[in-house]
Amino acid sequence: xxxxxxxxxxxxxxxxxxxxxxxxxxxxxxxxxxxxxxxxxxxxxxxxxxxxxxxxxxxxxxxxxxxxxxxxxxxxxxxxxxxxxxxxxxxxxxxxxxxxxxxxxxxxxxxxxxxxx
Numbered sequence: 001x002x003x004x005x006x007x008x009x010x011x012x013x014x015x016x017x018x019x020x021x022x023x024x025x026x027x028x029x030x031x032x033x034x035x036x037x038x039x040x041x042x043x044x045x046x047x048x049x050x051x052x053x054x055x056x057x058x059x060x061x062x063x064x065x066x067x068x069x070x071x072x073x074x075x076x077x078x079x080x081x082x083x084x085x086x087x088x089x090x091x092x093x094x095x096x097x098x099x100x101x102x103x104x105x106x107x108x109x110x111x112x113x114x115x116x117x
Contacts, residue, residue: 012097019089033082
């Protein structure tokens, strides 16, 4: 049983490594990340002032808002989305590992008591 668990854990680690480093997986993750990041960045968020600012102040706030949306936000969103997608893939592999471990335990428990000794 110990060797079976060891093999299942090794297979999990191997699958996670492949997902994170395999060229084809990396390209798929990148495509998925770009798609999600584009969707997030395409959404428009507006700030509504409680009091109307004067024209100079509104122009400065508008410049800061545009700079943030065009220069700062895209790489941050891309990195967050990439991390999220990789973690989702790892969780999927982890769920598969748990399923395989439970199957191994149930196979072991279904054998007669005399065969276990």
